[in-house]
Amino acid sequence: MSLNQVDAPEELTRRARFFVSAHALRFTSCDVDQSRKRWLGLGIPATEIDRVTAYARRWGGLALPPAPRYDGGPRILNPDIPERTPAEGWLFEAGEPRTAVAYSFMIGPQGEFGLYGYRWAPLHSSVEGWVESLALAYHASTHAKSITKVTGQDVDALPLAGYETVPEVAGLADNWWRGSDSLVAVYRGEAECMSAPHCRVAYVYSGLEGAIMYA
Structure with a gap:
């Protein structure tokens, strides 16, 4: 993957913008548009694919320093194919974990950032919160x-x-x-x-x- 300069979103606080600019790296993210036709053929709603696309454009490829918990959190923020859960509806992966853990880092139906294992546990109501x-x-x-x-x-x-x-x-x-x-x-x-x-x-x-x- 190629490495790019990180531009911190303006919606973040000054503290978080400095943190991202000083300590994060940005790698090339997945191209959701290349998967759109195949995902539509699998029955995934276009609105859910649009959510993944928006996430990839805003956060895709961002590698942040490790979190204090959850074995450091996702290695790189990078989405994957949406999946429908029985209770919560559509979720999609926020990024692969750094180590083997018993849950996935997911984005929820309302944009929440959370864990999905035995059940869905939203940690923050937005990726910005994470x-x-x-x-x-x-x-x-x-x-x-x-x-x-x-x-x-x-x-x-x-x-x-x-x-x-x-x-x-x-x-x-x-x-x-x-x-x-x-x-x-x-x-x-x-x-x-x-x-x-x-x-x-x-x-x-x-x-x-x-x-x-x-x-």
């Missing part, structure tokens, strides 16, 4: 004085009174909270996808007094 979460994790891990990992049922006991959610991550199963000098990231995706409550994980990034304004 990218924002990666940028925020990079920011927090770079500037925090300490990082505390919380697992299982202790995640639900985190004292988040006084914190506010970070809206740009568009959180669903996963979300971020901002305090006066700390950030908290909660990852429930694997727990919901695999019906495994013990897989709940949170990270508390403390000591962000000087950097929290940029988060």
Whole structure:
């Protein structure tokens, strides 16, 4: 695959645009138009193929740094053939995983970014939210004085009174909270996808007094 310069979408925050421009790579993406006729012949609706096309044009070929969870997330954002699920409707692959995991990274019917394994678990309500979460994790891990990992049922006991959610991550199963000098990231995706409550994980990034304004 050939390598191209990365232009970060304007809809992202300044933090996320810097993260993408500084740390991501862009490779040539798949050409959905070459598959359109074959996919139509398989009974895939044209509207679903249009969704894949739009995703490929906006995000296709983007290689981001690894995520803190989900074995790093997709290796490269690159779509594949849509598939119809019994409960959720049409999903399509967001990109191949970096390692062997028990689920796929998928784009949902409303553009959600999530996991599909035992069941569908949308992590963020948009791909932008996933990218924002990666940028925020990079920011927090770079500037925090300490990082505390919380697992299982202790995640639900985190004292988040006084914190506010970070809206740009568009959180669903996963979300971020901002305090006066700390950030908290909660990852429930694997727990919901695999019906495994013990897989709940949170990270508390403390000591962000000087950097929290940029988060």
